[in-house]
Amino acid sequence: MVNGTFHYLIASSNLASGADRRPPRIHDLRHYFALEALKGCNGGRDAVARHMLALSTYLGHAHVADTYWYL
Numbered sequence: 001m002v003n004g005t006f007h008y009l010i011a012s013s014n015l016a017s018g019a020d021r022r023p024p025r026i027h028d029l030r031h032y033f034a035l036e037a038l039k040g041c042n043g044g045r046d047a048v049a050r051h052m053l054a055l056s057t058y059l060g061h062a063h064v065a066d067t068y069w070y071l
Helices: 002-013 026-039 045-059
Strands: none
Touching (some): 026 045
């Protein structure tokens, strides 16, 4: 149901138009969330490490190292 609604919204919003652009994927929302969460992390190295651990949990990664590629 979510996937169908997502595709309907993409089609109705005209985001998929243009020959040189691929339409957004639902997985792109996950990447956007991760990047915005990291950009909003203020503080030093320890704060970023804690933030990465929490983000790894939110994203369901088995290892925090799987989350570091977002950097």
